[in-house]
Amino acid sequence: MYDKVKEAADFLRSKISAVPQVTVILGSGLSSLVSMLEDPLTLRTDEIPHWPRPTAPMHKGEISFGKLEGIDVALQRGRIHYYEGYPMSEVVFPVRVWGELGVKRYFATNAAGGVNRSLAPGDLVLVYDHINYMGNNPLIGPNELKWNVRFPDMTRAYVNSFSALVEKAALDAGVNLNKGVYAAFTGPSYETPAEIRMARTLGADVVGMSTVPEVIVANAMGMEAAVISCVSNYAAGITMQPLTEEEVLDAAKLVGDKLSRIFINTMRELRSHV
Numbered sequence: 245m246y247d248k249v250k251e252a253a254d255f256l257r258s259k260i261s262a263v264p265q266v267t268v269i270l271g272s273g274l275s276s277l278v279s280m281l282e283d284p285l286t287l288r289t290d291e292i293p294h295w296p297r298p299t300a301p302m303h304k305g306e307i308s309f310g311k312l313e314g315i316d317v318a319l320q321r322g323r324i325h326y327y328e329g330y331p332m333s334e335v336v337f338p339v340r341v342w343g344e345l346g347v348k349r350y351f352a353t354n355a356a357g358g359v360n361r362s363l364a365p366g367d368l369v370l371v372y373d374h375i376n377y378m379g380n381n382p383l384i385g386p387n388e389l390k391w392n393v394r395f396p397d398m399t400r401a402y403v404n405s406f407s408a409l410v411e412k413a414a415l416d417a418g419v420n421l422n423k424g425v426y427a428a429f430t431g432p433s434y435e436t437p438a439e440i441r442m443a444r445t446l447g448a449d450v451v452g453m454s455t456v457p458e459v460i461v462a463n464a465m466g467m468e469a470a471v472i473s474c475v476s477n478y479a480a481g482i483t484m485q486p487l488t489e490e491e492v493l494d495a496a497k498l499v500g501d502k503l504s505r506i507f508i509n510t511m512r513e514l515r516s517h518v
């Protein structure tokens with residue numbers, strides 16, 4: 245895997261003028277930020293050697309490079325989900341490439357179900373910890389010491405100065421940003437009401453099918469991770485309404501503006517801190 249990741253990273257390096265200071269992963273339906281990039285360069289991920297092809301609807305395989313408020317960023321639209329059938333090593337391939345390229349900050353967004361009863365669709369949650377309920381871990385297998393130690397610490401996987409900047413950026417932008425714990429299930433079926441009760445009992449505030457493997461690898465490789473979950477629906481059993489994919493994608497549109505304001509302010513904050 246090391247050689248494949250290196251080849252992909254070398255390919256990107258040959259195309260871009262500067263290593264991004266931040267990579268932003270835009271989850272389901274959250275691609276509006278791309279139009280705000282200065283001097284954008286967009287690559288299709290199928291041009292990149294060994295990059296897995298996303299199969300999920302609305303997950304376009306594209307990466308745009310450019311500047312946002314003077315900060316070099318990469319906006320990755322489309323991620324690889326475990327439920328698509330890829331092995332974990334492929335799910336986290338993009339994160340490995342960002343790490344190998346020298347990116348230090350990993351900013352992920354996702355759509356999530358609200359487990360905490362005080363959350364409603366359209367709310368944003370800054371993740372401060374996670375519960376990995378996927379029954380798998382992207383670091384299982386032979387360890388590449390060039391990348392990370394065998395047993396990476398996860399105590400401060402989300403508690404870092406980058407997440408603190410995001411929190412301040414939201415406050416300054418007047419956007420309400422809750423804080424919560426993200427529990428990851430594999431999907432692709434949504435959870436049952438009993439599973440959601442369990443997740444709540446275990447301390448989860450939001451639930452989803454992505455991001456956790458990415459953060460494990462980002463953290464292990466020494467990147468600072470910040471994650472915002474966009475609550476797209478009440479988790480199963482709260483209203484007893486059936487969950488649909490349309491609901492998830494519609495809610496993503498609602499939060500686009502709030503997220504954009506947070507992103508812009510985060511880059512402003514970063515410019516004055518770096």
Ligand code: HPA
Pocket residue numbers: 355356357358431434435451452453476477478479480487492
């Ligand atoms: N569960 C799991 N993943 C999700 C949900 C949910 O309720 N909403 C959006 N992604």
